[in-house]
Amino acid sequence: MASLSFVSSSLRTPSLTLRTTSHSSPKTSVSFSVKAQSLSQDDLKKLAAEKAVQSIKPGMVLGLGTGSTAAFAVSQIGKLLSSGELHDIVGIPTSKRTEEQARSLGIPLVTLDTHPRIDLAIDGADEVDPNLDLVKGRGGALLREKMVEAVAERFIVVADDTKLVEGLGGSGLAMPVEVVKFCWEFNLVRLRDLFKEFGCEAKLRVGEGGEVYVTDNSNFIVDLYFKEPLKDAVAAGWEIGKFEGVVEHGLFLGMATSVIIAGKNGVEVMNK
Numbered sequence: 416m417a418s419l420s421f422v423s424s425s426l427r428t429p430s431l432t433l434r435t436t437s438h439s440s441p442k443t444s445v446s447f448s449v450k451a452q453s454l455s456q457d458d459l460k461k462l463a464a465e466k467a468v469q470s471i472k473p474g475m476v477l478g479l480g481t482g483s484t485a486a487f488a489v490s491q492i493g494k495l496l497s498s499g500e501l502h503d504i505v506g507i508p509t510s511k512r513t514e515e516q517a518r519s520l521g522i523p524l525v526t527l528d529t530h531p532r533i534d535l536a537i538d539g540a541d542e543v544d545p546n547l548d549l550v551k552g553r554g555g556a557l558l559r560e561k562m563v564e565a566v567a568e569r570f571i572v573v574a575d576d577t578k579l580v581e582g583l584g585g586s587g588l589a590m591p592v593e594v595v596k597f598c599w600e601f602n603l604v605r606l607r608d609l610f611k612e613f614g615c616e617a618k619l620r621v622g623e624g625g626e627v628y629v630t631d632n633s634n635f636i637v638d639l640y641f642k643e644p645l646k647d648a649v650a651a652g653w654e655i656g657k658f659e660g661v662v663e664h665g666l667f668l669g670m671a672t673s674v675i676i677a678g679k680n681g682v683e684v685m686n687k
């Protein structure tokens with residue numbers, strides 16, 4: 416295996432700094448129109464999701480994300496369709512859960528086979544860094560999410576401000592890797608060893624009832640826990656992807672075109 420250094424700086428130049436607005440070309444806009452101080456975390460997720468839904472136009476093919484924040488967006492799309500404020504859209508769900516929700520709301524669904532280009536995808540994230548790079552997949556939907564969001568013209572991430580990190584892996588929570596069931600332990604050990612100098616722990620994901628978690632694609636998930644943020648997420652993603660039997664990882668790099676973050680101070684829109 417090629418030796419890997421995670422200490423080099425990112426291969427890509429940061430194009431956006433979270434709390435700083437460039438004088439020449441502002442990329443961040445903050446709306447303080449909502450008195451957000453007293454809102455719950457769910458209220459904030461809803462606020463971000465509903466703001467993203469405002470970008471939907473009739474005729475669009477939509478990527479429908481997965482998770483508690485994306486569910487607010489799907490629900491709002493359903494409402495707008497039933498009130499007639501929105502029409503002529505189709506959606507591609509990124510999980511069985513989202514598919515069920517969308518069907519129950521009467522959102523017309525298609526697939527990537529028939530609609531290989533997507534106008535707009537809206538989805539949540541587990542971590543968002545200052546470059547708008549992401550960790551996703553704590554809800555287990557990373558593979559379908561990445562397939563759908565990779566072909567989206569625009570990909571808007573919606574989240575509350577607890578998801579902001581200075582570096583990916585920095586939350587101390589799981590960074591998921593979807594692996595085939597065959598010899599999953601072999602891949603768990605390889606993944607742990609790849610990051611061992613950073614004190615990485617690797618665990619097979621188990622469900623709430625203690626059973627092994629199985630994805631919509633009938634695979635397992637190995638969750639990686641880092642003691643410090645990845646210094647070079649591009650190199651990390653590249654090395655993880657080289658292991659045979661690894662199906663996908665939760666690093667979504669260079670994919671988001673906008674991030675909408677709702678926090679106590681209002682709604683912040685960050686554009687690439």
Ligand SMILES: O=C[C@H](O)[C@H](O)[C@H](O)COP(=O)(O)O
Binds near residue numbers: 480484485541552555
């Ligand atoms: O697999 C799940 C997805 O990547 C979710 O979008 C992500 O985990 C964020 O979920 P939530 O909005 O529930 O925090």
